[in-house]
Amino acid sequence: MKLTDEQEAEIESQRTTTHSTRRVISPGIEDILFSAIPVLDHGFIRVTDYMGCDESIVQAARVSYGTGTKKTRNDEGLIRFLMRHRHTTPFEMCEIKLHVKLPLFVARQWIRHRTASVNEYSARYSKLDNEFYIPAPEHLSAQSTGNRQGRGEVLAGSEAEEVLRILRDDCARNYAHYEHMLNAGETRQGLARELARMNLPANVYTQWYWKIDLHNLLHFILLRNDPHAQYEIRCYAGAIEDVVRAWCPIAWQAYKDYMSNASTLSARDIDLIKRRLRGEDVTLESSGLTRREWTELLDIIDLTQ
Amino acid sequence: MKLTDEQEAEIESQRTTTHSTRRVISPGIEDILFSAIPVLDHGFIRVTDYMGCDESIVQAARVSYGTGTKKTRNDEGLIRFLMRHRHTTPFEMCEIKLHVKLPLFVARQWIRHRTASVNEYSARYSKLDNEFYIPAPEHLSAQSTGNRQGRGEVLAGSEAEEVLRILRDDCARNYAHYEHMLNAGETRQGLARELARMNLPANVYTQWYWKIDLHNLLHFILLRNDPHAQYEIRCYAGAIEDVVRAWCPIAWQAYKDYMSNASTLSARDIDLIKRRLRGEDVTLESSGLTRREWTELLDIIDLTQ
């Protein structure tokens, strides 16, 4: 990621301006406010505003519980209890706004999260920059053979080289054509931006402001910083998870313990564990599970040993 | 509204604590942050957190419009343009959190606004206070005869006195019974709070934290600070509108000009105005409007003069 001098100056100016506020602050996020955190080859995320911190979650929960609760449980214990029992509304009381630069095909996955506010750069209104995502060689993977929507092994040398050449050439040519079609001249009127942009491939970079509350953000991270998500959006979700850790460290730890690293087991799964604990042998055949459920269970707890 | 000494001390402590932040601030709202603004006899609203200001709306709009826009229109002009043309998404970039104390029947109207976050005092978890809304005599109105859902004239002396006595007596009695049912003792187990509370009338006060973005907040104010809304919720919406004026003065002025004080006219209405401008007489009979539409149009522009 390379910022223009103008962008770097603007960020520097934003970072050095401070105000006095009566609001609660999160020291961890103040540290990184406005800074561009690089993601992929040309992308970034930047926190441009936020509201609330761990304390805000506690405050919202306590209004529900009324007086007297204060003494019986400390803040950390309360946040962890709320997360463990999926009492999600207090986590909505924290809000964050990000400036994100991302490839169009990542934006298409991202936008499926509906409970958020978005303002995107308009390719009807302005010309798009000549920036395209080209995967690093180590992320250029073959189609997975076992998983219809996943990646398999990294492509070997000559095939990888050819793929990279194709991706680079097609971006360059399509962008050159994009600019050419836009250009007006003596004998040319210049195609409307909203039409010309249809020639750009889906790895072109776009950018947007994205605002979301902490509850919905954790849900976003859960789904997108996950092995089933496409590598490229995982890079963004991972960078955002680091932001959450700096912003609301207690809520983040609770999320790791009770959501991200937790496993959901069906009643049948639990029953199989109980049988195994009683010393019974359990097998796929006697389990009542499908082969796929059986494999998924064994990935969590190997009952065959 | 009377706050307890403990509440006043907490507010004072919140108001005198200041932090340094890199975020944008709104001076107008910093001034009133945490202070309780009285509404009705025992209610209040308090701003407990916020994010963004007029500048945030501009910033979000400019990312859509890209570079080059900066020079062609100043901030105020841009905000007014966005409001006039219902480009609502940039207004979602500002967020506010209120602590509200309000009668239960007002809470029931309020909660219909779904795009918001709420944490309410739980009457399952804690005992409700002995506070009920009793209308001031000048707001004790008869059923409107013209409008099935509105109020008419203020009740006259003896009827008003009787109504106030009934309201006060029933609250007092039902609350005394509420406390009595809750009480455990030697020969009593004490009824569960979640059951006992069903004996309390709908003018009992509750409280909640309520968080919402500016776009949805303006929609709330539009519907609730309106002559068709019940007087009691209008008091809250009016107090909140004052907060918005302090928070985002440019957006608030645009809202007044292009939404709150604007009128929507049908094509047929517009056509009648054009005919009148051309010197034709227009009448209900020749208008093609229903009687009600005709009256509503004349309330906006009297075409019969």
Place this chain on the structure above:
Amino acid sequence: MKLTDEQEAEIESQRTTTHSTRRVISPGIEDILFSAIPVLDHGFIRVTDYMGCDESIVQAARVSYGTGTKKTRNDEGLIRFLMRHRHTTPFEMCEIKLHVKLPLFVARQWIRHRTASVNEYSARYSKLDNEFYIPAPEHLSAQSTGNRQGRGEVLAGSEAEEVLRILRDDCARNYAHYEHMLNAGETRQGLARELARMNLPANVYTQWYWKIDLHNLLHFILLRNDPHAQYEIRCYAGAIEDVVRAWCPIAWQAYKDYMSNASTLSARDIDLIKRRLRGEDVTLESSGLTRREWTELLDIIDLTQ
């Protein structure tokens, strides 16, 4: 629950009118369409419209997966896979509309589910009926001593009798006063409905139309047909769960197996199970869990045996 003759005639008329449609139907829900299913003493739910069935979930999922998927997994397997892996969007493709009569304090819990459409009987516009929820003696419970928001043992004889008498008397008196305040007469103007209704306690019945998609409905049932929910709303959630079973039997079974009867275990919980399976003794002290987490884990799988 007693319906008026007029209501029964209307339901009978709705049930005997049939149309020919090209849409998919759900035979199970056609059977119960429009019928009032009693809940509590005066409440009910009635399905008044629906869209889609199990097949609609499959159809929506298949557009995502494209061609070729059809052969590799049957419909039931696909629905169960979607539920197990929380691929929730295909479940949004089914929609249902209910007519519900319910006590006001239940309505207040219900309305917290925001992703739904509601039209409620307006007490500003019309007079409320003289119907109040009075718990059956076997549901008249004391405050739980262990759980601040739950119920404990059923109240014993004389205390229960007194509570029922209080609830009945206060309803009757407050309703009589409500009617009295409303009444206009020679020397009375009659209080506005929107004001008079504030005298009615929270066990008064209201009614609404409520429309929601299947994904959000299952979330509602998960939270409300749960031991932590208040008994009264559980009765409604249980009745609705029976409707879902009739409507989308495959989705319902998947919900039972993978959501309702499933357990979420933290990484630490899983580790303790693994240690127990290897023959180690595990104790609260050595577990790293809080006492509450430990108790919750043992409720799922007793590791101390």
Place this chain on the structure above:
Amino acid sequence: MKLTDEQEAEIESQRTTTHSTRRVISPGIEDILFSAIPVLDHGFIRVTDYMGCDESIVQAARVSYGTGTKKTRNDEGLIRFLMRHRHTTPFEMCEIKLHVKLPLFVARQWIRHRTASVNEYSARYSKLDNEFYIPAPEHLSAQSTGNRQGRGEVLAGSEAEEVLRILRDDCARNYAHYEHMLNAGETRQGLARELARMNLPANVYTQWYWKIDLHNLLHFILLRNDPHAQYEIRCYAGAIEDVVRAWCPIAWQAYKDYMSNASTLSARDIDLIKRRLRGEDVTLESSGLTRREWTELLDIIDLTQ
């Protein structure tokens, strides 16, 4: 738009299968159910399910108004009143599900409407078809000179020909490369679909199921079947508006009269009209309006004549 034989057979099969239902039906929409309505060169919309009709709006409104309302206003009058006064919730009681085939850049504008359910064809899971949107020559317009986000005049001959050639060639080449990169072989592993698709330009066709309620659908049509919307999405919004007219003809007519063909005038606009009606001359200079507001007002009512 050309459907495959298989698709046509499936549609025919869906159309000829009928069921008996107790639900209300909309005859107008039953007629077109499942049929593919062509949009652009390869796109279509198809109604695949629906719930409710004009009558459902009335029914939902009447539960709010309670008994007695029935006599005072007929169904059409009630629907028109609700629309005129923006009582939007009863319109949420109708729901529709569409199958849509559309260019990716249109999908990106469409998805900004958040209150809807979507299942899209997954290019991670399946290969995309070789279908791209190529504008007809009469829609190949130059950038507007007056409006930064709009189109101006149609491109003249040779420039248009060149643009079409570029668009066609780049699609063909990039798709050929897409297929080539996907292909596995003796010496090739084949690039993962989720990566290869990034080479496809934004005029490639995708498809999805889209489900939305009538209130939000009318808002979609208002914004997208509008001169400020891009021509391509207007084609879809126009086709959907025709569907609404067939589905809920009374609601549609009310929408045309009170929303689509209505104008919103600021208090200052109204004041200028009043001054003109009184015979005063009004000019931009004396109006207090900005030049842009003045032009917009004169487009609605010419006050200078």
